[in-house]
Amino acid sequence: MTRITVAGASGLVGSNIVREALKRGYHVSGTLRDAEDTGKTRWLMALPGAPERLTLFSADSRDSHSFDAAMAGSDAVFIACFPPLYRAADGTPARELDRQRGYEEIVRPVRDGCLNVLAAAERAGIGSVMLCSSTSSTNPPVPLAIKTEATALSDAEHQMAQGKFTAAEKIVMETAAQDFCVAHNLRLCIFLPTMMLGPVVMPQHLEGGSHRFLVAPIRDGRAVHDTVPEGSISVSHVGDVAALFLNAYERPEARGRYFAVYESLDWADLYAEFARQAPGAEMPPATERSAEPPTQFDFTRRDALGVTMRDIPTTIAETARWLKSQPFG
Ligand SMILES: NC(=O)c1ccc[n+]([C@@H]2O[C@H](COP(=O)([O-])OP(=O)(O)OC[C@H]3O[C@@H](n4cnc5c(N)ncnc54)[C@H](OP(=O)(O)O)[C@@H]3O)[C@@H](O)[C@H]2O)c1
Known part of the structure; x- marks a missing residue:
């Protein structure tokens, strides 16, 4: 049976790719920086099929050769090991850095780290690369009426000039x-999610950027924000995102960028959905809808991958139901 490698197997996205790949019968080599860290590995090894078909390896993107063992015998690598860097090594927030430090300490480590992982894939004779990016790469200086994967390209210099090194x-x-x-000559598919919800593989993921917006009202009775943020945001179910990765891998003709989001919602509407699932929680006061309409996407390419995507209200309701079931005791 085919083996795939998941770089970043202990992450929110990577662990869901592992779960979906095991469900589809693949053998999986997964990486995290410390494969002896039982606080993470025990959750991965508890996934259905893991004892028979999941092997975990230690690998760090700063060292290309650390990925060699995990890549051996794999047909594809799924890369989900570049969470956004919000601070420089000395703790300075990314937004406060000048151009040189912002590039050297925030942008370049991710670029070089990705090239290190790709070099290991190339050495191992891997043919397909499935790379997790983010919709922060889809914001050109002049906003588009409708985003397509081909036209929605951020301009790195423009973003860095605004201090947006993390984007x-x-x-x-x-x-x-x-x-x-x-x-x-490697096949490359790139996936573009924003906020992701849905059941997670390990409790640590509930503390992360995505889930805390829903976890806080349900568990703590209060919202993360004091005021409703401006503008719109998209969300997707991390299970749908994982299915997009696997479907693209299984379609040899698939290549290039793919949105991994649903239609965007105004933050005020998103908070209304959160409030529906956490009655009684203290929420930021209702605001007017933004003057700007939510971001519009052309989902032709995403839908060609054949995943039946949920929508935002369904994803929030399912996630809330799962959270209330106390999945980690
Ligand atoms: N979470 C979101 O809502 C969201 C939204 C949009 C886009 N994304 C994108 O999705 C991708 C994955 O994000 P995530 O949320 O799944 O991140 P995450 O939960 O923080 O997981 C990151 C993974 O990368 C590994 N890792 C971290 N630093 C590493 C290094 N130096 N070398 C090798 N592995 C390293 C981590 O392993 P350890 O166990 O060693 O820490 C972990 O397996 C990123 O590209 C991110 O930008 C995420």
Whole structure:
């Protein structure tokens, strides 16, 4: 049976790719920085099929050769090991850095780390690369009426000039990955999620950026925000995102960028959905809807991958039901 490698198997996205791949019968080599960390590995090894078909390896993106063992014998690598860097090594927030430090300490480590993982894949003779990026790479200087994967390209210099090094990371990583994969004849698919909800594999993921917006009202009775943020945001079920990765891998004709989101919602509407699932929780006061309509997407390419996508209200309701079932005791 086919083996795949998941770089970042202990992450929110990576662990859901592992879960979906095991469900589909694959053998999986997963990486995290410390494969002896039982606080993480025990949750992965508890997934159905894991004892028979999941092997975990220690690997760090700063060292290309640390991925060699995990890549051996794999047909594809799924890369989900570049969470956004919000601070420089000395703790300075990314937004406060100048151009040189922002590039060297936030953008470049992700670009170089991704190239290290790709070099290991190339050495191992892997043919397909499934890369997790983010919709922060889809914001050109002049906003688009409707975003397509081909036209919604951030401009790294424009983002860095605004101090948005954490966002620029993604388009720089994608460009470097594309150049590498063209030069080495690897098939590359890139996935573009925003906020993700849905059942998680380990309790640590509930503390992360995505889930805390819903966990806080349900568990703590209060929202993360004091005021409803401006504008709109998209959400997706992390299980749908994992299915997009696997479906793209299983369709040899698939290549290039794919949105991994649903239609965007105004934050005020999103909070109304949260409030429906957490009655009695203290929520930020209701605000007017934004003057700007929510971001519009053309989902032709996403839908060609054949995943039946949920929508935001369904995802929030399912996640809330799962959270209330006390899945981790
Ligand atoms: N979470 C979201 O809502 C969201 C939204 C949009 C886009 N994304 C994108 O999705 C991708 C995955 O994010 P995530 O939320 O799944 O991240 P995550 O939960 O923080 O997981 C990150 C994974 O990468 C590994 N990792 C971290 N630093 C590493 C390093 N130096 N070398 C090797 N592995 C390393 C972690 O392993 P350890 O166990 O060693 O820490 C973990 O397996 C990222 O590209 C992110 O931008 C996420």
